[in-house]
Every structure is written in C-alpha cells, then in structure tokens.
Amino acid sequence: MNRSRITFTLNELVYVLNSTADRLLRANFELTYSQFLFLVTLMSQDKPTPSYLAECLGVSRAAVSQRLSWFQERNLVQVSRVSGNEKNLSLELTQKGELLATQSADFLEKEFRILFDGGSSVDLEKLDRTLTQVKTQLIQNMESRNAA
Amino acid sequence: MNRSRITFTLNELVYVLNSTADRLLRANFELTYSQFLFLVTLMSQDKPTPSYLAECLGVSRAAVSQRLSWFQERNLVQVSRVSGNEKNLSLELTQKGELLATQSADFLEKEFRILFDGGSSVDLEKLDRTLTQVKTQLIQNMESRNAA
DNA sequence: AGACTAATGTTAACTACTTGACAATCTGAT
C-alpha cells in the first residue's frame, strides 16, 4: 500500500510539473515541452550525434531521426557532417535555436521559482538529494537482484 | 538551475519506477504497466463509467473507448448497461480480471518492497508527505496566480 | 411538453513514440 502511494504521488507530481511547463511554453513560445527538452538537451552538449541525443532524451534513435526535420525546417537546428566522419551526423543549435532555448529556459525557470517559492516550507535542495538517493538505491538494488 | 534539477530528478525517478514496473508485469503477467493501471483503477471503483475511468487515469474518453475492446476480448472487463440509464456504460472487472489485478498488484507490491527496502535510510512515508505538500502548494500557487 | 444545455461514448485524422530490419560505416583482431 505504501509503495503504491508514493509511486502514484510521484507520477501525479510529475504530471502537474510537465503539463504546467507545456502550457507555459505553448502560450509564450509556441513550443511543446518535449520540443523544449530537445533544444535544451542539445544546447548542453558540444555537437552531439543524433544517437547520443536520443540516449540523453531517453528515446529511440528513430524518434530523434524523425523529429530532426521539424527543427531544421524552422531553422532551429543545423545538421551537418564532419569531414572524415561519414558515419555520424553532427547536430548544432542555430543562433535562432540557441536564443529560443535560452529565453524559454530562463522564462520557465522564473515562472517555476514563483510557483515553488510561495511561502514554501519545503527544502527543495534537500528533497532533490533525497530523491536522487532513492533513485540510486533502487537501481543498485535492481542490479544486485539481477546478479543473484 | 535549482528548479530544473529537481524536475529532472523527478522525471528520472518516475521513469525508473514505471519502466521497472512495466518490465516486471510483462515478464510475469503478460501485462503492460498501463494495462495494469487500467485494471487496478477499475478495481478500486464501484461500476464506474468509461468517462469517470478516463478522468481517474488522466487520459481522454476516446482513449478509454478505444482500449475497452482489448479488455473485453480477453474477458477481463465486462461492459454493460444499467436499465433506465441509456447514457452511461457500466464497467466491471470479470472474475478473471479481478484475479489478475489482485495477483499482479500483490506481486508488484512485494517486488517494490524489496527494491525500496534494501537498507534504506530514507523515510518513504515522510517523503510521500513532502511530495504531496509540494504538489498541493504548486497547484495552489498556480490558482492564485491565475486568479490575479 | 418543449427547448436549450451539458455530458457521454464513438469515430476519424493526427502525433509521437516504439520495434525490427536494413544498408552504410567504422573498429579491431588476426
């Protein structure tokens, strides 16, 4: 009963957070949350390949491949080949893409700070550490269970 | 920076939890996590309508409508009409459906208890309360912000 | 009773993912 409650609570909280972010981004930047994640993930990397981006986003290579043209058409992402490497594509934000990613991230950051901080009695830093610990522990327990 | 870290941590944790549940359920009951949720949500209610079930699951009425035949074909859910009510369908788990829901829920509960409890130094009850508090506060702050 | 209004369940068209197969390319062992 315990387990289910906390997994449900987590799912509900994530749903509230993600759908709020999605709503804010659509209204202010004509961007979905998942498009936003695509851009900011790309921004945090130095000319990654589609394959690596897929891994970072937690989706399949096919999914990234299919979405790339959308970002290219809007001149947000530039796809190129590095000479001497015929295997990998190189992805890079355009100036426009970088501006959009930066502005929307700043905006979202600001909005969420307001939503989180309204007389908050919760220590978010500490909560983050606790959640990370739970995640790490879960993965460790899974591995030792699989090994056995 | 703070905000993003905790939302990412939450998303990662939920991903680990849900994909673990999905893997366990597929291996042991030939059931996806979302099919499992469909059944246990249905079990917790007294002859709900598709519309109400959709609300509980957080999906559209169309999604429930499309999935119903899958459960009917496998004799897990019975769809009927209550006389005197031509508008609403009535949903109910069959015996087989109830058995499957109960057994898979018990199984998952047990597995997760093992994964969570391996020398855990985290108070999960407390964590659940904290998360609920954060969620409630977020929603409240959103409402008061929208009202202004 | 009749007429708005709201809610329900279904359908069609769309979106975003998945897996599996594939050709092309790179890597490393011999």
Add this chain to the structure above:
DNA sequence: ATCAGATTGTCAAGTAGTTAACATTAGTCT
C-alpha cells in the same frame, strides 16, 4: 589487408495517446 562485429541513421509498420466533430441521451428552465 581483410573481415567479423558493432554502431549509426533511416524506413516501415504498429501502438497508444491526442483533439475535433458527431449523434445520442439526460437534465433544467419556462
């Protein structure tokens, strides 16, 4: 040098959701 094996990016087919539109039914107001 070559050749087996792994990795990459793409395509086709399938899945699970979405929104919008619709007919039908129920509730309410006069």
